[in-house]
Amino acid sequence: MPVSRSKVWTSPTWSALMVTKLKVDASLSSCHCAWAENAAGSSTEQAISRKRDVGILVSRWFGRCARFQRRQRYCKALRRASARSPGFRKQGTIPAFHERGAAEPMKVAEPLVKHLVLIGGGHSHLAVLRGLGMRPVPGLMVTLISREILVPYSGAMPAFIAGRYQPEDMFIDLRPLARFGGARLIQADIDSIDLEARSIVLPRRPELSFDMLSLNIGSIPDTSGMPGALEHTVGVKPIDGFLAAWEEIREQAVRGLQQGEGYKLAIVGGGPASVELACAARARILRDSGATDAELSINIISAADEVLSSHNQQVRDWVREELQRKGIEMLTGQHVTGFAANTVHCEDGGEIKADSIVVATGATLPEWPVKAGLATTADGFLEVNRHLQSTSHEFVFVAGDAATIRGMERPKSGVYAVRHGKPLARNLLRYATGRRLVRFTPQRHALAMLNLGDGRALASRNRLFFRGRWVWRLKHWIDQRFLRKYRDLPQMRQELTIARGLVDRREERELRRHAMRCGGCGAKVAGSILQEVLETFPATAGIVDKGVEDAALVPTPAGHELWQTVDQLKAFIDDPWMFARIATLHCLGDIHAMGAQPDSALAIVGVPFANRSITRGLMRELMLGCTMTLTEEGCRLLGGHSSETEELQFGLSVNGHAEPGKTLRKQGMQQGDVLILSKPLGTGALLAADMRHQAGQVWMGRALREMLVSNRGAAAILAEHEASACTDVTGFGLAGHLLEMIVSGPVKLYQGDVPALDGALECLESGVFSSLHADNKLTERDIDGPEKLRESARYEILFDPQTAGGLLAAVPETRAKSCLAALHEAGLEKAAIIGQVGDAADGPARIVLV
DSSP states (O other): OOOOHHHTTTTTHHHHHHHHHHHHHHHHHHHHEEEEEEHEEEEOOOHHHHHHHHHHHHHHHHHHHHHHHHHHHHHHHHHHHHHHTOOOOOETTTTEOOOOOOOOOOOOOBOOOEEEEESSSOOOHHHHHHHHHHHTTTEEEEHHHHOSSEEOOGGGHHHHTTSSSOOGGGGHHHHHHHTTTTTTEEEEEOOOETTTEEEEEEETSSOEEEEEEOOOOOOOOOOOTTTHHHOEEEEEHHHHHHHHEEEEHHHHHHHHTTOOOOEEEEEESSSSHHHHHHHHHHHHHHHOOOOOGGGEEEEEESSSSSSSSSSSSHHHHHHHHHHHHTTEEOOOSSOOOOOTTTTEEETOOOOOEEEEEEEEEEEEEOOOHTTTOOOOTTTEEEEEEEEEEEETTTTTTEEEGGGTTTOOOOOOOHHHHHHGHHHHHHHHHHTTTTTTOOOOOSSSSSOEEEEEESEEEEEETTTEEEEEEEHHHHHHHHHHHHHHHHHHHOOOOOOOOOTTSSSHHHHHHHHHHSSSSSOGGGGGGHHHHHHHHHHHOOOOTTOOOSOOOOEEEOTTTTTTEEEEEEEEOOSSSSSSHHHHHHHEEEEHHHHEEEETTEEEEEEEEOOOOBBBHHHEEEEEEEHHHHHHHHHHHHHHEEEEEEEESSEEEEEEEEEEEEEESSOOOOOOOOEEEEEOOOOOOOOHHHHHHHHTTOHHHHHHHHHHHHSSSSSSSHHHHHHHHHHEEEEEOOOTHHHHHHHOOOOOOOOOEEGGSSOBBBTTHHHHTTTOOOTTTHHHHHGGGGEEEEEEGSSSHHHGGOOOOSSSSSSSEOOOGGGHHHHHHHHHHOOTTTTTEEEEEEGGGGGOOEEEOO
């Protein structure tokens, strides 16, 4: 219950605020007095009047300064108060505290009650995700669906083509941005949308239900009426598709020019994109090949009488002269009717030959949004009102090039589209929470900037026109500022609520360091704790084979042995379908490591508190991912158990069978055997970095692909090559699992040959560790080796917990090379020989780093 106003000011924090206020008022009084004394010098009424006027002006000026200073000091003290006082909260303008002895509010789970789906990784959705990260909306589940995770910034494309930008200067990684915004990320195309059922059909995935939908899908070149365009040309949009084709064009051009054959590039379209592309392509190809303008031919083909018809005449005249100086030919008034191999067909019957043809004509939409039944305009784009809301379906919002605001049509250009971000983010959240939407008025004119490919640029707006290197520097600054906004995300502090004095400072620092708990196998209970607990239990009944094996043996009368294992993971990615696939492979890993065949499984599912539709959708995604993977592995799903949990969790209890004596055990290594690891390490560090928005799509994409590789093929190859021992490398890290395999004698470990996932070593070097890493590192007491080998990331990766990790096996030395070759041929390209078993007489059971 809040206390009275008089009791509020007894708080030490708010007493400090009052002291601050009194200091400001005192300083104002002294300043006014000083000015009054200086003004006093005449006894006449005129002097008194002047003094009064000066005093009033000075008082007003100081009043403005004082109000600003008071506001600044108030906000700063307010931030300090909220940080120091856990019970602090703000009600209106009066802070309130709980009465002494009153109970703190009970913390309850926040149910997910509404689902917002964002389709497309366009610039407007970037603003939505960043806004959600800064101000989360409790109860709102957000899903981002994008065909590509690394999305290009269109304004930087000419500089990238010209070779002035590297990929990191152009691309925005959606993965850390989605993680920051608390959004699930699904990489997929769209098959169709059912607006009546409010569901989205994705290839090979369950249908995705939604309450609200936002489209920011960009546009594609309009090649209607141009037969042969799909087969014989490259469109500038979507940009990611063009960039892949551009590399091939560049290589062909450089090779042709260096061999003296020349090269012809035709660009269809007379707009800004065509001009920028022609200038950038010319600069890059000539630089890479060392050729001259005479050997490279670039044509701009336009149906209009002039290029850049939307710009003023001064710009058009200057650009025409500039293109002529660069040797770029403008073929205006040419209406293209179709394409053939290396040929552009024109309306007048003429043909233009070219080695490559790029289409940068007017834009249009993909088919699926129109087929969904959304209202469209005469030009074929989706019609929205001034709230960026579809005029036919109020729960659908559209932004960017795909949207045309009714009565306020604007050119399809990134300069206009990028302005949709803030109003879209604001209205999506207002619609979700039932508030009145705000109107958006698009600008009538925009500053257009064109990159000339040679370190210069031009800028124009209405009749204004500028050019030069300073314009390029301005454009570069604008582009990089936009990229930094969505790439350098603020680090949101992770709070760990723990009363002071419960633990010493050292333990408190360690707990706070790992306040952000890892998912996957990094969320397991530490092996040392698990062992301590198990040792307190009495011996298990004789029907179960108790020991260090990956699965429990239950004899069956049919002649085969039944092996059972269980595993469960906390979600480490925000895509339930992919999480279930990886978790299923992880749970099957123990059976594969034993050389057994998975037969059946029971699912263990935990879903967060949500309404019925969201819960049903999450369960559907999880179970489809699981059953698809089990079917591929030849395993049946018998049933399972579900429960409500704080975070998404999934696990399996798996049954497998094998002939007696045909299974692989952990502790069967023989002297001289060679150690082979089938998959690289590093998932723990990468997942920890991903949670901190520090692992991009390049690293995470490759890590997820490795996690989706089944151990079934590797197990068969190892068994074929007479492996004497085998286990899967999971939560306790390579070192922990290898120590479980050693019975007697040392084992050499070739630390430099241990394979690592791309980015894993960089994460470890920067101090990003899984929350289980420190507990796994307790095993280093059983590791010998030079001190210099212990001071590198390659040493730390030995303790990194793995999710869906590979198999670690001991193979006879005579079969090791052929076994490794077979693993490589099966697609396990990073499989490697990492050590060798020593003689028991050489010392105790230890790992020796080499």
